[in-house]
Structures are given as structure tokens and as C-alpha cells.
Amino acid sequence: MNLHEFLSPPQESAKRSGPHDRIVMSSRVRLARNLKGLPFPGWAKKPDRIRTCNAIRTAVETLPQMQGAYSDSMENFSALDRQILVERHLISREHAARNAGSGLVLSHDESLCVMINEEDHLRMQSLLPGFQLTEAWCAIDAVDSALEQRLEYAFSPQLGYLTACPTNLGTGIRVSAMLHLPALVMADQVNPIIQAVNKLGLAVRGLYGEGTEALGNVFQVSNQMTLGESEKAILERLSKVVHQIIEHEENARRALLDKKPRMIYNHVGRAYGILANAHSISSKETMNLLSLFRLGVDLGLFPGSHRALVGELFLVTQPAHLQLRFTEKLPPEERDINRADMMRQALQTVNRPVIPSPDTGPLDKPPAP
Amino acid sequence: MNLHEFLSPPQESAKRSGPHDRIVMSSRVRLARNLKGLPFPGWAKKPDRIRTCNAIRTAVETLPQMQGAYSDSMENFSALDRQILVERHLISREHAARNAGSGLVLSHDESLCVMINEEDHLRMQSLLPGFQLTEAWCAIDAVDSALEQRLEYAFSPQLGYLTACPTNLGTGIRVSAMLHLPALVMADQVNPIIQAVNKLGLAVRGLYGEGTEALGNVFQVSNQMTLGESEKAILERLSKVVHQIIEHEENARRALLDKKPRMIYNHVGRAYGILANAHSISSKETMNLLSLFRLGVDLGLFPGSHRALVGELFLVTQPAHLQLRFTEKLPPEERDINRADMMRQALQTVNRPVIPSPDTGPLDKPPAP
Numbered sequence: 001m002n003l004h005e006f007l008s009p010p011q012e013s014a015k016r017s018g019p020h021d022r023i024v025m026s027s028r029v030r031l032a033r034n035l036k037g038l039p040f041p042g043w044a045k046k047p048d049r050i051r052t053c054n055a056i057r058t059a060v061e062t063l064p065q066m067q068g069a070y071s072d073s074m075e076n077f078s079a080l081d082r083q084i085l086v087e088r089h090l091i092s093r094e095h096a097a098r099n100a101g102s103g104l105v106l107s108h109d110e111s112l113c114v115m116i117n118e119e120d121h122l123r124m125q126s127l128l129p130g131f132q133l134t135e136a137w138c139a140i141d142a143v144d145s146a147l148e149q150r151l152e153y154a155f156s157p158q159l160g161y162l163t164a165c166p167t168n169l170g171t172g173i174r175v176s177a178m179l180h181l182p183a184l185v186m187a188d189q190v191n192p193i194i195q196a197v198n199k200l201g202l203a204v205r206g207l208y209g210e211g212t213e214a215l216g217n218v219f220q221v222s223n224q225m226t227l228g229e230s231e232k233a234i235l236e237r238l239s240k241v242v243h244q245i246i247e248h249e250e251n252a253r254r255a256l257l258d259k260k261p262r263m264i265y266n267h268v269g270r271a272y273g274i275l276a277n278a279h280s281i282s283s284k285e286t287m288n289l290l291s292l293f294r295l296g297v298d299l300g301l302f303p304g305s306h307r308a309l310v311g312e313l314f315l316v317t318q319p320a321h322l323q324l325r326f327t328e329k330l331p332p333e334e335r336d337i338n339r340a341d342m343m344r345q346a347l348q349t350v351n352r353p354v355i356p357s358p359d360t361g362p363l364d365k366p367p368a369p
Numbered sequence: 370m371n372l373h374e375f376l377s378p379p380q381e382s383a384k385r386s387g388p389h390d391r392i393v394m395s396s397r398v399r400l401a402r403n404l405k406g407l408p409f410p411g412w413a414k415k416p417d418r419i420r421t422c423n424a425i426r427t428a429v430e431t432l433p434q435m436q437g438a439y440s441d442s443m444e445n446f447s448a449l450d451r452q453i454l455v456e457r458h459l460i461s462r463e464h465a466a467r468n469a470g471s472g473l474v475l476s477h478d479e480s481l482c483v484m485i486n487e488e489d490h491l492r493m494q495s496l497l498p499g500f501q502l503t504e505a506w507c508a509i510d511a512v513d514s515a516l517e518q519r520l521e522y523a524f525s526p527q528l529g530y531l532t533a534c535p536t537n538l539g540t541g542i543r544v545s546a547m548l549h550l551p552a553l554v555m556a557d558q559v560n561p562i563i564q565a566v567n568k569l570g571l572a573v574r575g576l577y578g579e580g581t582e583a584l585g586n587v588f589q590v591s592n593q594m595t596l597g598e599s600e601k602a603i604l605e606r607l608s609k610v611v612h613q614i615i616e617h618e619e620n621a622r623r624a625l626l627d628k629k630p631r632m633i634y635n636h637v638g639r640a641y642g643i644l645a646n647a648h649s650i651s652s653k654e655t656m657n658l659l660s661l662f663r664l665g666v667d668l669g670l671f672p673g674s675h676r677a678l679v680g681e682l683f684l685v686t687q688p689a690h691l692q693l694r695f696t697e698k699l700p701p702e703e704r705d706i707n708r709a710d711m712m713r714q715a716l717q718t719v720n721r722p723v724i725p726s727p728d729t730g731p732l733d734k735p736p737a738p
Contacts (some may be wrong), residue, residue, distance in 0.1 A: 262648050262706055263649070267649040269646035269647055269713075270643050270646055270647050273639075273641075273642030273643050273645055273646030274642050275642075276721070277641055277642030277721060278635055278642070279635035279638050279724070280631055281423050281631070337631055341633070342417060344638075353646070355648070
């Protein structure tokens with residue numbers, strides 16, 4: 001079975017839902033672990049990395065959670081496979097560059113993923129749709145406990161779990177939520193919120209993690225510190241902040257609809273108009289416009305049934321997913337053309353947003369929610 | 370009768386057609402004349418200007434061509450009236466700023482217009498749709514000859530007609546054509562053409578004449594010299610150049626359709642998508658997008674029946690025409706909203722451009738012309 005047969009089709013993947021998924025696109029908890037007495041991957045020689053990788057893969061594959069998992073050494077993934085995994089947020093961009101001596105085990109439902117010999121011997125994550133940080137924590141904690149029976153972790157009673165980079169030392173935990181914040185961006189309120197969140201010791205990043213842009217108005221909020229605080233405390237703090245950001249975004253949406261409905265209609269309408277009529281469109285522009293389309297669905301300007309379509313388009317218009325539909329490697333300009341063709345086709349049955357017209361309703365009243 | 374009742378409704382005005390009007394939007398010939406022994410308007414005292422203006426108005430009104438004309442002193446035109454006349458290309462922006470002592474006589478069919486005490490005592494023009502420079506010349510020449518029976522022009526056997534500014538001295542003629550050149554702009558070929566035209570002693574200007582931008586890809590080409598050449602020679606030279614520019618634009622359209630059809634579809638499709646879905650749009654953006662819509666009609670991407678609609682929208686979305694529909698004076702932001710409302714309404718029955726889809730035809734072939 002190849003990776004593409006294993007991964008759920010985008011239209012299925014886009015149907016996954018969870019609490020608060022109007023704003024929280026996904027919740028993720030990942031743990032960094034290393035094996036006792038072995039050099040970290042960055043220091044290890046290739047034969048050692050291969051030996052370690054094999055030992056870890058065997059341990060992970062035999063977990064009950066990993067029944068029917070996809071497991072392989074990184075050198076067996078094509079460049080396209082790797083990019084697909086990045087676009088699905090299953091592996092890091094760093095891991096996508098690894099080869100022999102690094103590996104991947106991905107659970108049948110794609111919610112659990114273990115990267116072997118990324119920066120640490122083990123980087124295991126649980127990824128769930130919507131706001132499910134606690135559920136994600138419980139799932140990955142169970143994997144971690146089970147693995148601890150099979151592998152001897154590098155652990156210091158004083159420092160906690162030892163990691164290649166000191167920023168992960170202690171709990172080795174990174175809790176993050178992917179948030180869709182178009183109204184805060186439109187109302188120019190996102191920067192103060194990022195600053196406030198930073199002051200609480202949390203990081204705000206772009207769509208693909210560290211050092212990436214907030215494409216499509218998507219922001220990742222995560223803890224920065226892993227030392228001196230329990231997993232539970234970190235989880236609770238992040239959950240609290242995410243709840244507050246949800247509230248800010250909801251307030252911003254209400255305020256815009258109340259005070260500047262035309263601004264929202266204008267952004268959403270233009271986004272729809274371009275997506276439905278362009279003949280060439282970049283991945284970046286697509287994400288930014290789909291973000292506004294998604295906001296339009298949230299605000300009732302499009303039928304709720306289009307929510308899954310937006311999610312699917314968000315996935316399939318990314319470069320690697322798009323490339324999947326073609327046998328030959330496409331240059332970026334060709335991808336832009338094919339992306340636009342796919343988009344026009346997909347939106348052929350999507351009608352213009354329904355907005356109270358000045359002839360039938362007052363100019364400045366929002367549509368019924 | 371007020372001016373608005375006199376002027377043809379925009380939908381009628383937009384139906385006027387002429388030869389080569391896919392590219393040549395209109396043809397214009399204007400003559401500058403002054404009365405013997407009287408100071409130019411810029412030097413005359415107000416009572417003198419009023420006396421001269423009245424004498425000229427009487428002479429112009431009694432011409433057979435001016436049966437049923439609209440004639441008034443400039444102080445009787447509201448600010449909105451003046452702007453409407455500018456947007457219809459009937460008076461200059463300079464004349465729109467004139468008051469008592471200046472006047473206007475506009476023929477019943479709006480093709481002949483005499484500005485009194487603009488920069489010269491008389492600025493008379495003939496404005497015709499499409500490529501009709503010779504027809505416009507004959508029409509205004511007849512007016513000029515008839516007026517010469519009634520008024521004594523300032524004329525020097527050696528210099529010709531005397532004018533306030535030496536750039537109009539001699540024949541006092543300005544021949545111009547308004548050209549729609551979207552393909553040359555898109556193919557980045559318009560600047561070399563402007564330079565070549567300039568070298569021939571012709572000027573290229575924007576939509577509203579001297580010192581204005583080429584909004585909506587519309588360029589005005591006109592003669593610069595009025596001295597030392599006969600009217601016929603000027604007319605022939607400009608006609609020849611306009612014919613060449615038409616050919617260049619047609620070639621650019623063919624070449625783009627042949628080599629970069631996607632680029633045209635992309636521009637036209639996006640323009641349509643935005644016009645049909647925006648909820649706020651400036652006059653400038655509207656013109657630039659309508660220009661692409663017009664190109665789409667020319668290229669058969671929209672039914673030919675939409676040509677008049679584009680012309681009408683081009684007219685009615687300009688600030689003063691838009692303001693006409695409202696009793697209170699609208700601030701620009703309100704105008705942008707109302708412009709977008711009007712546009713969405715107008716395009717509700719206009720379907721997406723018809724372009725061969727990648728499923729039904731080859732990617733890079735243009736649609737049947």
C-alpha cells in the first residue's frame with residue numbers, strides 16, 4: 001500500500017469535525033523523547049541512526065494504537081510524499097528533509113504520528129480536529145506510557161526528559177492549536193493579541209509552524225516553556241488562552257457585522273468572485289481567499305453545507321496535493337493554472353453569497369446568523 | 370428643461386456606435402477661435418467677458434445646427450452638472466470651473482458643443498462615436514464657416530487664427546481619438562507605441578485629457594502642432610496613426626489569445642468576478658475592470674449584446690453620474706458602496722465568461738472569435 005492509498009481522501013479528511021471548529025481548526029500535542037545512552041540524532045553516525053530508528057519503529061509499530069499503521073523509513077518517501085505529509089501537518093518540514101536513519105509511523109486514522117530521528121529520537125504527536133487539546137493530550141500520553149514500557153528514555157530526575165535542544169527539556173511537550181482568525185486580522189486586532197499571548201510565555205506562529213507566514217489567516221498558538229511546569233498546567237494555560245482568543249475572534253466578527261457589514265461582504269464577495277473566475281492563482285492567494293470564503297460560511301453568507309468543500313479546497317489546492325493529480329511534475333505556473341481550473345470547477349455549483357440587498361433590506365444590518 | 374432632462378440617458382448614449390468602435394471609442398475635432406479686437410478671456414474684465422459671452426451665445430444659438438440646443442451661462446450650472454458634462458467629455462475640466470462670463474451651447478444630439486470664454490473666446494467641438502475623424506471635421510468646419518459669417522474672428526494672414534496660447538495658433542485645431550488599448554497594456558507594449566507616436570509630433574493623454582491618467586486603458590491621441598500645416602494634413606496624419614494603433618492593438622489581442630490565452634481569461638475572469646461580487650469599489654478600479662470586461666466582449670467571452678451594458682456602466686459609475694441617483698450629496702465611501710450595489714445588480718443576469726474548459730478543449734487554444 002502506498003502513502004496515497006493510506007491517507008484519507010481530502011474530501012473525507014475535510015469532513016472531520018470537532019468542538020469550536022469554526023475557529024479552532026485543529027489541536028495538537030507532541031512529546032519529544034530520547035533513548036538513554038545513545039547520541040541525539042544530530043550527533044549520531046548514520047549506522048547508529050539506522051539501528052536506533054529500526055529499534056524504535058519496531059517498538060512503535062507493536063503498540064495497540066498503531067494497528068494498521070503506515071510505517072516506513074524516510075528514504076522510501078518520494079519528495080511529493082514528504083510534501084503531502086507536511087501539507088497535512090503530519091510531519092515537520094525538517095523531518096521531510098530526512099532520509100535513511102529516520103522514520104515515520106502514522107496511525108490508521110492519522111491522528112497519531114511518530115517521527116523517528118527528527119531532532120530527537122522520538123517526536124510523537126496527536127492531532128485532532130477542533131478544540132480537543134485534552135483529548136489530544138490523553139491520546140499521546142497513552143502512547144508515551146506504552147512506549148516507556150518498551151524503550152528506556154533518557155530522563156533526569158532533576159531535569160525531566162532530556163532533549164537535543166534545551167527548549168524542549170523537561171516535559172518535552174508542545175501543545176498547540178491552529179486558529180482561524182480572519183475577523184481579528186480584518187479589524188487589525190491580531191497584533192495586539194499576539195503580543196499579549198507572547199507575554200504569557202506562549203508562541204504564535206504561521207500555518208506551517210516556526211518561521212512561517214500566517215497564510216489564510218491561520219495562526220498556531222503553542223507553549224514555549226517545557227521546564228518547571230507540569231504538562232497539566234501547560235495544557236490548562238494554553239486552553240484558557242485559546243478560549244479567550246476564540247472569544248476575541250467571535251467578538252470581532254460580531255462587531256464587524258454590526259458596524260462594518262459592508263467591509264465583510266466586500267471581502268467575502270471579492271474572494272468568492274476571484275476564486276470562481278480566476279484562470280491562474282497561486283497557492284498563497286488561494287489560501288487567503290479561501291479563508292474569507294470560510295468566514296462567509298461561518299457568517300451564513302454561504303450554506304453551511306459548503307464548510308467541508310472549503311476544507312477540501314484548502315487541502316487540495318496546496319502545491320503537493322495539486323501535483324498529485326498529474327503524472328508529470330508541473331512547473332509553478334502550470335500549477336497556478338490547474339489550481340484555478342480546479343477551483344472554478346469546484347465553485348460552479350456554489351452560488352454568489354446571499355446578502356441582504358439594499359432593495360430588500362437595510363444597508364447596514366447583518367444577515368441573520 | 371434642466372440639463373439632466375436634456376442629456377440622453379446613459380443607456381441610450383451607450384448604444385451610439387461607429388466604425389472601429391471596438392478600439393476607437395470616440396473621435397473629436399475642436400477649433401479654437403477668438404474675436405477681433407477683444408482681449409482674450411484670461412485678460413478681459415468680467416463685464417467685458419459677459420458682453421462677449423452673450424454676443425457669441427446669440428450667434429451660436431441661431432445656427433441651424435443648434436436648433437433645440439441647450440444653451441446657458443456657466444454660473445447656472447450646478448457643481449454636479451459641470452462634473453456630468455466633464456464625464457461625458459462635453460466640456461474641459463477647466464471650463465467646468467468657469468462662472469458668469471463663460472457659457473456653453475450644446476447641440477440637441479450632443480455631437481456639437483461650443484464652450485464660450487474657456488481659454489479662448491470660442492472652443493467648438495464635434496464629438497462622434499467610433500472612428501469618424503473626417504466626419505467630425507466636416508461637422509465642426511461647417512459650424513466654423515457659418516459662425517464666421519456672424520462674428521469677426523481674430524485672424525492674421527501670416528499666422529492664421531490667433532489664440533490665447535501659442536500652442537493653438539494657426540489652425541486652432543485639435544484632432545483627437547479616444548482609444549481603448551487593453552491588450553497593448555497587458556502585453557506591456559503601450560509605452561513604446563506612445564513614444565513612437567510622440568516622435569511623430571502627436572500627444573498621448575489619459576481619459577480626461579491633458580495631465581490625466583489612462584484609466585480603464587483608455588488613451589487619447591491628438592495633434593500637438595497647429596501651425597504650418599493644413600487642417601487636412603493634420604487630420605490625415607492622425608488618421609493614419611490611429612489606423613496603425615488599431616492594427617497594433619488587434620495584433621496584440623491576437624498574439625495574446627494565441628500565446629497567452631490564460632492570461633487574458635485570468636484578467637477578464639477576475640475583473641468579472643470582482644465587479645459581480647464587490648460591495649465597495651472605487652471609480653478608478655471600476656474603470657480598469659470594466660475595460661477588461663469590454664475586452665472580454667470584444668473577444669467573444671461574453672455575448673456581444675453586453676457591449677452597450679459595459680458602455681452604460683462605464684458612464685453611470687463615474688462619480689457625478691452616480692451622485693445623480695441620490696438626492697443628498699454622498700461622501701466617497703458611500704459612493705463606493707452604491708457603485709458596487711449598482712454593479713452587482715447590473716451583472717446579476719450576466720453569466721460567467723464562456724471559455725473552453727480544460728475538460729472540453731485544449732488548454733492553450735483560444736475560443737472561436
